[in-house]
Amino acid sequence: MAKNVGRVLLLAGSILATGVVLMKVTVPDENEMRKRLDPTLLKEADRMKAQHKERTQQLLDQMRQVAESDKPMWGDKK
Numbered sequence: 671m672a673k674n675v676g677r678v679l680l681l682a683g684s685i686l687a688t689g690v691v692l693m694k695v696t697v698p699d700e701n702e703m704r705k706r707l708d709p710t711l712l713k714e715a716d717r718m719k720a721q722h723k724e725r726t727q728q729l730l731d732q733m734r735q736v737a738e739s740d741k742p743m744w745g746d747k748k
Contacts (some may be wrong), residue, residue, distance in 0.1 A: 704712060 699704075707715065
């Protein structure tokens with residue numbers, strides 16, 4: 671029984687290690703992807719990234735504002 675458990679653990683570990691190695695070898699990092707992009711797509715990606723960053727910052731600011739106030743987040747419906 672212990673012999674089978676050892677084999678299963680060894681097989682599972684081998685499969686996982688193979689997957690990790692394949693991922694590291696085949697998936698490019700962000701810098702490599704940016705080098706491969708067409709300049710117009712790169713500009714669009716940068717614009718979208720800046721837009722996302724701005725929206726996230728606005729949301730965080732709003733959350734801070736609500737956290738500091740005594741009013742509920744959904745506002746007063748009077």
